[in-house]
Amino acid sequence: MPRPTPRESLGLTAGYHSPQVDVRVRLNTNEAPEPPPVEFVEELTAAIADVAWNRYPDRAARPLRQKIAASEQALATLTIDRANVLVANGSNEVLQSVCLTYGGPGRSVLTIEPTYQLHSHIARITGTDVVQVERNVDFSIDLPAVVRAIGERSPSVVFVCSPNNPTGLIEDEATIRALLDAAENVGALLVVDEAYGQFARWSSLSLVDEDRPILVSRTFSKTWSMAGLRLGYAIGPRWAIEAIEAVLLPYHLDAVKQLAGELALDHGDAMVRRVASLVEERGRIMEAFSDMPLEFWPSESNFILFRPTSIDGDRVWHDLVDRSVMIRNCAGWDRLDGCLRVTVGTAAENNEFLAQLRDVLNAG
Numbered sequence: 001m002p003r004p005t006p007r008e009s010l011g012l013t014a015g016y017h018s019p020q021v022d023v024r025v026r027l028n029t030n031e032a033p034e035p036p037p038v039e040f041v042e043e044l045t046a047a048i049a050d051v052a053w054n055r056y057p058d059r060a061a062r063p064l065r066q067k068i069a070a071s072e073q074a075l076a077t078l079t080i081d082r083a084n085v086l087v088a089n090g091s092n093e094v095l096q097s098v099c100l101t102y103g104g105p106g107r108s109v110l111t112i113e114p115t116y117q118l119h120s121h122i123a124r125i126t127g128t129d130v131v132q133v134e135r136n137v138d139f140s141i142d143l144p145a146v147v148r149a150i151g152e153r154s155p156s157v158v159f160v161c162s163p164n165n166p167t168g169l170i171e172d173e174a175t176i177r178a179l180l181d182a183a184e185n186v187g188a189l190l191v192v193d194e195a196y197g198q199f200a201r202w203s204s205l206s207l208v209d210e211d212r213p214i215l216v217s218r219t220f221s222k223t224w225s226m227a228g229l230r231l232g233y234a235i236g237p238r239w240a241i242e243a244i245e246a247v248l249l250p251y252h253l254d255a256v257k258q259l260a261g262e263l264a265l266d267h268g269d270a271m272v273r274r275v276a277s278l279v280e281e282r283g284r285i286m287e288a289f290s291d292m293p294l295e296f297w298p299s300e301s302n303f304i305l306f307r308p309t310s311i312d313g314d315r316v317w318h319d320l321v322d323r324s325v326m327i328r329n330c331a332g333w334d335r336l337d338g339c340l341r342v343t344v345g346t347a348a349e350n351n352e353f354l355a356q357l358r359d360v361l362n363a364g
């Protein structure tokens with residue numbers, strides 16, 4: 001008897017996984033190093049007692065969306081409210097919903113490589129073609145090449161990640177504006193993935209406008225110390241949010257998650273302090289890197305991409321794992337030969353990482 005076979009296009013896409021190994025220092029998936037504030041956990045624990053478990057949750061997640069709008073208003077030029085906010089199970093679900101809405105058979109998304117691998121992976125899963133444009137040697141965006149590709153290929157979605165994972169580099173306002181103009185000219189939606197936006201000096205939220213095709217996605221996973229919760233969102237013009245909502249499953253956001261998101265937003269000050277200290281630690285790691293035999297890319301995120309120059313990166317990665325320090329091995333990624341990516345951890349974790357890295361590089 002023949003077994004059912006998955007859709008052919010899925011065979012092309014290997015899953016996206018980071019190894020989950022038990023180590024002392026885990027700096028490989030860009031999570032926040034510390035749990036959320038204890039007050040938040042206490043408030044959530046108490047509030048869970050009142051959840052109406054037998055009822056479906058608020059389908060439109062109104063209070064949560066309103067609170068997210070209020071929390072991001074300071075960065076926006078447009079006056080935003082809940083109609084400008086899409087909420088989802090992690091920003092990966094935002095990206096998937098975008099592809100389900102605007103992608104699909106006969107359509108394409110454009111990605112700027114190297115970048116977050118899930119942009120093209122999710123697009124393919126939704127049956128959407130992927131047009132990949134390469135960055136310059138220094139990993140900055142080759143703007144003329146991207147604008148040309150948008151004009152020639154007419155994708156329906158353009159993904160840009162800023163700060164970019166895995167390089168940590170940010171795009172400036174002029175670049176995002178140029179991408180938006182090019183996308184608008186062919187009727188495409190520009191999606192700016194700002195999973196690390198809070199760590200950067202500039203945000204594309206200032207460009208969100210009712211009359212322009214731009215959507216900015218963000219997440220509670222990195223900045224809000226809540227990768228375990230799976231909560232992400234996007235901010236954009238009402239018509240785009242409305243269109244994307246039509247593909248979401250009914251009640252996709254459970255009651256506990258909505259509650260957790262609402263309560264978390266009351267702790268914005270604690271989040272800002274955490275981000276500030278991670279940014280400081282990031283500076284300290286980059287300074288330490290300047291005295292080591294490696295090249296690195298100046299980061300606007302909570303991770304740093306680097307390439308050892310005296311020993312092969314792949315060996316450095318294995319040696320670090322042997323010493324119970326786990327970072328991300330990017331050796332297998334296109335154009336990232338010998339590159340490693342370290343997530344900024346607590347001061348103690350960063351010290352341990354730097355000491356072990358120094359040792360490994362000296363031993364080599």
Ligand SMILES: *Cc1c(COP(=O)(O)O)cnc(C)c1O
Binds near residue numbers: 030091092093195
């Ligand atoms: C981590 C990450 C995401 C996914 O975040 P979730 O909200 O946890 O789904 C999206 N984009 C980029 C660039 C990321 O690094």
